[in-house]
Structures are given as C-alpha cells and as structure tokens.
Amino acid sequence: MEPRGLVDLRGEDGAPFAVHYPGDAVVVVSGLPGSGKSTLLRRWSARAPQAVTVDPRAVHEACAAVMPARLPYAVYRPWARLEHFRLLRRSVRRGGPLLVHDCGSRAWMRRWLAREAARQGRELHLVLLDVGAATALDGQRARGRRASRRAFARHRxxxxxxxxxxxxxxxxxxxxxxxxxxxxxxxxxVSRSRAAEARFGSGTGRGTDSATGPDVGTAQG
Structure with missing residues (x-):
C-alpha cells in the first residue's frame, strides 16, 4: 500500500503487508509510551537498512552513559532533549529516507519536521499507533520501563x-x-503486527532507493 490522506486500518485483520513511501520520505511513528513504536521501528529498519532511524531513547542512553550514575535523569533531561533535536535536524538535512520515533503529542514538532523536509522537496508521513491507554500501560510493564503519570497524561x-x-x-x-x-x-x-515492513522508493513513483526483501502482501487503504 502507498498511503495518501487518512488510511484507517484499525481492527482490520489479514495478511502481512508492506507500506511504500517515496525514497526520501520522512516517516514519523507516533503513539503513547508502550504502544509499540520502538518495536515497529526495529522491524521496519531491519527491512529497510537505507533508512536512518532517530529514537530519543538512544540519545537518552548515550547521555546517561557519560553522566554519574547517581545523577537522576531529570537533571540532564534538557540536555538530552537538545541533543535529540540536534540529531533530528542533522538527520533531516542529510537527506534520504528517515524514520522518526515521536510521541505525536507535539504538533509543533511535526510542523517543524514538515518544513525542514519541504525545503528539500520531501514529504512527511505520519503513522499513529492507536492502541489505547490500557494496552500502552501493559506495554510499559512488559518492557520494564514506565513513563511517569504526568508524562503519560501529557502524551495522552x-x-x-x-x-x-x-x-x-x-x-x-x-x-x-x-x-x-x-x-x-x-x-x-491488530494491524500493527501486520505492518511487516516499510519500503522506500520502490513502487512509489519517486526516489531511487528500494528496500530489500520479498513481497509480503499488500493492504488497501
């Protein structure tokens, strides 16, 4: 499938499918903490190695690695967020397909990404994991890492x-x-587990890159 406009696959079961994007697209994957954003991005990036993935968790861990263990994250959170923003800006300006992990609650972030992409003639696409608060909280418990009540409520x-x-x-x-x-x-x-891979360039009519791997079926939207 090549999504354009609003494509709602919630509640739709069936065969696995691939999502096709232009070869230089910026794809933002959003949802509540614990909704499965990182899992989906790992699956998609494994099948599309030409795409760069920007995940704030990786920046958080890199900052934590150079900080004293006794220092709580809240103290250096502003620095970690600044580093994430810098990494995101460099990644967008570098060009090529980009996968972005984002909570989705900050419209200004999407607008900024869209402006940066548009300057290069690129498109912004959004994937929203709408799994519900209870499922997201279960996901947090399963991964052993929970967002604070305040942060979760803000994202919600x-x-x-x-x-x-x-x-x-x-x-x-x-x-x-x-x-x-x-x-x-x-x-x-349901449909999140069916979204087997993201492909960039191949079959989209734009771009020159193509993801590797066999066809996994299509979904109509």
Missing part, C-alpha cells in the same frame, strides 16, 4: 487532540486532518 492529552482532528476529518467536517502530513496511517494492535 496531546494524542487525544490529534485523534479528535482525525475523527473530524473522517466525519467530513475537516478537510485535512494533519495539514503537515501527506498521509496518516492509523494502526491498532
């Missing part, structure tokens, strides 16, 4: 606004659900 409110915009679009009361994104792919726990 931000994503609630995004889902409301998507709902207005689906009802025909809003023309564009997320103006900065060329496509919004909605996945839940």
């Amino acid at each position: 409110r931000g994503l609630g606004r995004l889902r409301a915009a998507l709902g207005a679009h689906a009802r025909g009361t809003a023309v564009t659900p997320v103006p900065e994104a060329v496509s919004v792919l909605l996945l839940d726990g």
Whole structure:
C-alpha cells in the first residue's frame, strides 16, 4: 500500500503487508509510551537498512552513559532533549529516507519536521499507533520501563487532540486532518503486527532507493 490522506486500518485483520513511501520520505511513528513504536521501528529498519532511524531513547542512553550514575535523569533531561533535536535536524538535512520515533503529542514538532523536509522537496508521513491507554500501560510493564503519570497524561492529552482532528476529518467536517502530513496511517494492535515492513522508493513513483526483501502482501487503504 502507498498511503495518501487518512488510511484507517484499525481492527482490520489479514495478511502481512508492506507500506511504500517515496525514497526520501520522512516517516514519523507516533503513539503513547508502550504502544509499540520502538518495536515497529526495529522491524521496519531491519527491512529497510537505507533508512536512518532517530529514537530519543538512544540519545537518552548515550547521555546517561557519560553522566554519574547517581545523577537522576531529570537533571540532564534538557540536555538530552537538545541533543535529540540536534540529531533530528542533522538527520533531516542529510537527506534520504528517515524514520522518526515521536510521541505525536507535539504538533509543533511535526510542523517543524514538515518544513525542514519541504525545503528539500520531501514529504512527511505520519503513522499513529492507536492502541489505547490500557494496552500502552501493559506495554510499559512488559518492557520494564514506565513513563511517569504526568508524562503519560501529557502524551495522552496531546494524542487525544490529534485523534479528535482525525475523527473530524473522517466525519467530513475537516478537510485535512494533519495539514503537515501527506498521509496518516492509523494502526491498532491488530494491524500493527501486520505492518511487516516499510519500503522506500520502490513502487512509489519517486526516489531511487528500494528496500530489500520479498513481497509480503499488500493492504488497501
């Protein structure tokens, strides 16, 4: 499938499928902490090695490695966030396909990414993992790492606004659900497991890169 506009695959079971993007696309994967963003990104990046993946957790761990063990993360969180932003800016400006791990609750981040990409003639695409708060909390417990109540509530409110915009679009009361994104792919726990890989360039009509690996089927959206 080549998503354009709003593509809602929540609740749809079936065969695995590949998601095709332009060869230079910026793809933002969003959802609550514990929704499976990192798992999906690892699966997609393994099948599309030409795509760079930017995950704030990696920056957090790199900062923690050079800090005294007794120093709580809250003390150097601003530095870690600044380093993540710098890495994201360098990665966007470098060009080529990009996978971005983001909570999705910050519209300004998507707008900034879209502007940076547009300067290079590239598109921003959004993938939203809508699994629900209970499932996300279960995911946090399973990975052994939990977001604070305050952070989780903040992300939940931000994503609630995004889902409301998507709902207005689906009802025909809003023309564009997320103006900065060329496509919004909605996945839940069922369809998330079916999204076997992301391919960049091949079959999209743009770009020159193509992901490796056999066909895994398609889904219509």
